[in-house]
Amino acid sequence: MIRFGVIGAGRIGKVHSATIAANPKATLAYIADAMPKAAHDLAAKYGAKVASFEEILKSKDVDAILIGSPTGFHADQIQAASKAGKAIMCEKPVSLSVQMIEKTLKVVEKNKSTLMIGFNRRFDPNFAEVERRIRKGDIGAIEMVTVISRDPAPPPADYVKGSGGIFRDMMIHDFDMARFLMGEEFVVVNALGSALVDKAIGKAGDVDTAAVQMQTKSGRIAVITNSRRATYGYDQRMEVHGSKGMIHAKNVHNSTVEVLSDAGYKADPIQNFFLERYGAAYANELNTFIAAVEKGNRNPKPSGFDGLQAQKLADAATKSWQTGKPVKVS
Ligand SMILES: NC(=O)c1ccc[n+]([C@@H]2O[C@H](COP(=O)([O-])OP(=O)(O)OC[C@H]3O[C@@H](n4cnc5c(N)ncnc54)[C@H](O)[C@@H]3O)[C@@H](O)[C@H]2O)c1
Numbered sequence: 001m002i003r004f005g006v007i008g009a010g011r012i013g014k015v016h017s018a019t020i021a022a023n024p025k026a027t028l029a030y031i032a033d034a035m036p037k038a039a040h041d042l043a044a045k046y047g048a049k050v051a052s053f054e055e056i057l058k059s060k061d062v063d064a065i066l067i068g069s070p071t072g073f074h075a076d077q078i079q080a081a082s083k084a085g086k087a088i089m090c091e092k093p094v095s096l097s098v099q100m101i102e103k104t105l106k107v108v109e110k111n112k113s114t115l116m117i118g119f120n121r122r123f124d125p126n127f128a129e130v131e132r133r134i135r136k137g138d139i140g141a142i143e144m145v146t147v148i149s150r151d152p153a154p155p156p157a158d159y160v161k162g163s164g165g166i167f168r169d170m171m172i173h174d175f176d177m178a179r180f181l182m183g184e185e186f187v188v189v190n191a192l193g194s195a196l197v198d199k200a201i202g203k204a205g206d207v208d209t210a211a212v213q214m215q216t217k218s219g220r221i222a223v224i225t226n227s228r229r230a231t232y233g234y235d236q237r238m239e240v241h242g243s244k245g246m247i248h249a250k251n252v253h254n255s256t257v258e259v260l261s262d263a264g265y266k267a268d269p270i271q272n273f274f275l276e277r278y279g280a281a282y283a284n285e286l287n288t289f290i291a292a293v294e295k296g297n298r299n300p301k302p303s304g305f306d307g308l309q310a311q312k313l314a315d316a317a318t319k320s321w322q323t324g325k326p327v328k329v330s
Pocket of ligand 1: 007008009010011012013032033034035038053068069070071073091092093118119120274
């Protein structure tokens with residue numbers, strides 16, 4: 001039985017707590033949150049106890065820590081949990097600073113801790129199947145990966161100010177997906193961006209519309225497009241082209257019902273945002289972590305290294321957008 005302490009009882013902490021409570025091999029022991037009411041409400045729902053982060057780390061009846069606090073706390077909390085000998089599942093991103101991620105991974109390595117990072121999209125059943133079939137050789141050698149990711153509506157400009165920018169905040173998932181599908185590291189990044197959706201986002205120093213091209217050492221290419229607005233819902237697609245064919249995953253609709261008439265085909269809208277669209281992915285992700293901890297597998301994926309590589313690509317894209325030049329990635 002893997003006994004969990006959940007840090008952060010917000011949107012994502014609630015999703016992960018539900019998965020822990022539903023897994024017969026795990027139990028939700030403690031919840032910590034900077035706001036006592038948030039911790040109490042979630043703890044009451046699952047019969048868990050409320051405690052501080054420090055108390056949870058000291059507790060002998062906690063095996064694993066789930067970090068769902070705001071991004072600025074992740075690196076310090078990973079380091080503290082690692083020193084306390086706990087297995088760690090941390091939400092993305094590890095940190096907005098590559099140096100801080102490197103420092104954190106050194107602590108994790110030194111303590112031989114189990115660490116998994118919440119790039120949940122790898123666990124979406126359709127996207128996971130795309131990757132399996134690519135590795136099986138269904139489309140031959142990969143030549144080009146395309147990832148399209150559009151949010152239904154932009155966040156408030158105030159949120160954008162503290163987010164690290166679209167490449168670190170939103171496209172970070174797509175950088176990870178491009179690496180996951182490609183199976184080879186990218187060595188150069190070229191980015192364009194504009195504030196076309198909300199001028200206030202531009203005034204806050206960010207963009208809401210962005211495109212990135214990346215290339216691997218062997219010449220394979222990835223293209224990512226992001227928008228903070230899509231009038232038709234949460235647009236999440238990908239396509240991989242290879243020497244023997246093409247594989248793609250379409251959007252998921254609210255139902256499979258279609259109406260056909262002389263006006264054409266009418267389908268239900270696509271799922272509106274991440275909590276619905278990636279519900280299964282979040283559960284598969286955490287269940288994978290629980291299985292890894294149970295079996296003593298200390299290297300579940302996505303790893304801390306995956307978190308680091310995605311952040312390097314996000315930094316390179318930000319620099320490329322700012323300078324108007326391609327940026328090399330080490
Ligand atoms: N993988 C994904 O798809 C995904 C989706 C949403 C959020 N996230 C990530 O999860 C993290 C949290 O996002 P959210 O949307 O749940 O935010 P949120 O604001 O809804 O929840 C954060 C919670 O953490 C609490 N908190 C603040 N400081 C804390 C501290 N020092 N220790 C413990 N708790 C603290 C807050 O009171 C709040 O209840 C962010 O890093 C975000 O990037 C990932």
